[in-house]
Amino acid sequence: MALFPLDGDPVLILPAFEVEKARQAPIPWRLFPYTDEEGPARAFQAAAEAIGRRGRPIAVETLGMRVLEWSLLAHVFSLPEPIAAEPLLARLRMVKGPDEIAAMRRAAAVAEEALRIWLSQVRMGMTEQEATRRLIQACFAAGADALAFEPIVVAGPNTALPHATPTDRPIGAGELLLVDFGVMVEGYVSDLTRTFAVGELDPELQQIHERVQEANAAGRAAVRPGIPAEAVDRAARSVIEAAGYGPYFPHRTGHGLGLEVHEPPYIVAGNTELLQPGMTFTIEPGIYLPGKGGVRIEDDVVVTESGAESLTTFPRELMRLGE
Numbered sequence: 001m002a003l004f005p006l007d008g009d010p011v012l013i014l015p016a017f018e019v020e021k022a023r024q025a026p027i028p029w030r031l032f033p034y035t036d037e038e039g040p041a042r043a044f045q046a047a048a049e050a051i052g053r054r055g056r057p058i059a060v061e062t063l064g065m066r067v068l069e070w071s072l073l074a075h076v077f078s079l080p081e082p083i084a085a086e087p088l089l090a091r092l093r094m095v096k097g098p099d100e101i102a103a104m105r106r107a108a109a110v111a112e113e114a115l116r117i118w119l120s121q122v123r124m125g126m127t128e129q130e131a132t133r134r135l136i137q138a139c140f141a142a143g144a145d146a147l148a149f150e151p152i153v154v155a156g157p158n159t160a161l162p163h164a165t166p167t168d169r170p171i172g173a174g175e176l177l178l179v180d181f182g183v184m185v186e187g188y189v190s191d192l193t194r195t196f197a198v199g200e201l202d203p204e205l206q207q208i209h210e211r212v213q214e215a216n217a218a219g220r221a222a223v224r225p226g227i228p229a230e231a232v233d234r235a236a237r238s239v240i241e242a243a244g245y246g247p248y249f250p251h252r253t254g255h256g257l258g259l260e261v262h263e264p265p266y267i268v269a270g271n272t273e274l275l276q277p278g279m280t281f282t283i284e285p286g287i288y289l290p291g292k293g294g295v296r297i298e299d300d301v302v303v304t305e306s307g308a309e310s311l312t313t314f315p316r317e318l319m320r321l322g323e
Helices: 016-023 041-051 067-077 086-093 098-119 128-142 156-160 203-222 229-242
Strands: 011-015 030-034 152-155 175-181 183-185 192-198 254-256 263-267 280-283 286-289 293-296 299-303 308-310
Touching (some): 011 016, 011 041, 030 041, 041 067, 086 263, 098 192, 098 299, 128 152, 156 175, 175 293, 192 203, 192 293, 203 229, 203 286, 203 293, 203 299, 229 263, 229 280
Parallel strands (some): 011 030
Antiparallel strands (some): 175 192, 254 263, 254 280, 280 299, 286 293, 299 308
16 A cells, blocks of 8 residues: 655555565655555554654545555544545546556557457357457557457447446357457557457448447547537537437446456546547447347547547448458
8 A cells, every 4th residue: 555645755554575676666665565464454553653644634546445454544633534536646647648648559559469360260160269269368468568358259249238347248240349448658648449340240330330430430530638528429429319229228327447457537428638738548339239230339428629530440330351
């Protein structure tokens, strides 16, 4: 756990075997180690005494903290309840600098190269799980430092589930094949989704792919500095609603990404946050027909001084497996 007092060097409470690693970091940590045998309670107490702020308010990253760490922190600092630090952290992280954007551009390029490698290997009859394993291998072959999250590789009716889990079901003819994955490069992530055809598709499945492709384009075209985030959601969603598929687009149009896969700004109705140059987020409209199939097309964009740049450029048109 890292603690950042308003005055003095930051504090790091950590397992003893991580001390040498922490000393190599370019941060003047005050280290409070603990062993597996003794547990972290005494290290927390020593850190609290060093900071000397017992009873003073502390803001915590509530979305990432476990109950274990909070209970220890609340005890040694006599805290009544957590104060969410997310608003402050969001201000610091939403607008990326040139080096951060460069890392995200590399992460996008690695993901697209991995997708090209994977497409040369995946075949009809392969199970979703086998196709997922091959995608993971392709990510590291393309240069990923790590996966950004567990990939989604699903086909047929499973594509109608926005966050489906790959199964041992074989990929069949006449089905959609949806691939949603990302990689981490130099600490920053990418997030890419494309939907492919396995042989000839039902006309409605081809139609929803066309509508989602149009919605993706409309969302990307709407991005520019000074507009509220919800305006991008509206631009993409209006295309799908006009085609009569509004009820089948159940999630937000996008989410911020950078050090994490999901972070502000969120591209959703009701978010009046004004877009600024350097903000990075996804545009990922979808249509999901229960029991039949679904389409999602996701790109990573960065707001520029005059509009937006799509960090991902992999073809969005409907591609057929094997072509």
